[in-house]
Amino acid sequence: MSYIVQYFALILTFSIVSTKNNVCPSDWDYLTIHSNPECWYDPDVDATIPGIINNYGFKSDLYNVTTWDGYIIEIFRIPSKLNEIAGESKTPLLLFSGLLADARCWLIHGEDSPAIYYAKKGYDVWIANRRGTEFSSHIKYSRNDKEFWNFSFHEMGTIDVPTVVEKVAEVSKQPGNIIFVGHSMGTTSNFVYCSTNSTHCGKNLKGIISLAPVAKLSRNRIPFSHFLAIFTEEIKSYLNSLGIYRLEIDSMFRKCLKVPLTFICSVAIKFFTGSYIFPTKMPLLFTQGNTPVSVKVLAHYGQIINSNGHFRHYDYGKKENLKKYNTLQPPKYNLENIPVHVTLLYTLNDLVAHKHDVDDLYSNLNPNKRDIVEIPRKNLGHLDFITPSNVEQDLYSEINNALKKIKNI
Ligand SMILES: *[C@@H]1O[C@H](CO)[C@@H](O)[C@H](O)[C@H]1NC(C)=O
Ligand SMILES: *[C@@H]1O[C@H](CO)[C@@H](O)[C@H](O)[C@H]1NC(C)=O
């Protein structure tokens, strides 16, 4: 009798546990995730940023910064191991995420994610956020106000980045020694920052590591992007006329956690970015890796795609440009003004940051302060910088070389 009870208890326990499954080893397994014995539960999928950081044995601090135009932005720091007493000062590494991402993207790969990997290597790791992410608010506007979403990467670069950089310099007491690591739009806003405010950039940063760098986009191979870019102004006006100033890509992605959408979303993400991405990391990408997008950011990128290889300020139309910039065309960002060493790292299967666009960007940088590195492994794409699989040798070793060089300058 008691065996029968135990048997049913076991079945019951198993079914409760298995319905909690949230990761699987292959795209196909996600179709049967709840009954599939190959799948399991990964607590990182539901965890907060401090939760994940603590899970891997590190302390996590939170700071708020407020920009002069009223955005409150939360940034995270991994100062040391749990229970470790602050020793000698470590080099601050400031991580800045890309378009659909926020601070969480640097933790998707758990123990092997860039944030934890570099904390283990003894860096003082800072993980930034920016206006528009879930970790931002405004002293006057709510997230439903159109004014809240009135920004492109220009405002991130000219306002958010220097505000965050100042906080890191102040708390770490190491102005001039910060190494900035950007991914995708994190690199775009960094190029805006260091080209428009080179004094501030030179005073605070030691060097820049740009992963999948984006300043030129005329040769990107994101499906449909060139076609859509032709209609940038029309699409923006149409969306705005419907009262849409942001796209809630994040809530769309969260739906990807449902069967059978995980499979479809996974295939779609690979198609649009050319990335490899371990199937076990897909749910983390859907929950931890994404954030709403301001329509104006997309419009600015659309303008860059159309600009024939120019990296320029936002185009408000001839009349407004004349008022704002004193020129009919928006001025370009002078990349040669960037005062510190920049290392560009790209992959060959990146549909966003194409090799020729990265070469073109490289040719605009100060010849004495630049390096360009092609990641040798063939099948890596745009997102593989934040979701590296067993690519420690190919990827992190290249980043480590770049870090070593910058530290020795
Ligand atoms: C940071 O600001 C948010 C509001 O945006 C607030 O909820 C949080 O408590 C603040 N945290 C700190 C450490 O000041
Ligand atoms: C958006 O910002 C621009 C300047 O950056 C300003 O001219 C415009 O009035 C703002 N629009 C809204 C709706 O706040």
Ligand SMILES: *[C@@H]1O[C@H](CO)[C@@H](O)[C@H](O)[C@H]1NC(C)=O
């Ligand atoms: C550079 O950034 C600092 C800090 O945000 C700001 O006070 C200063 O006005 C900026 N300078 C330029 C030239 O934009």
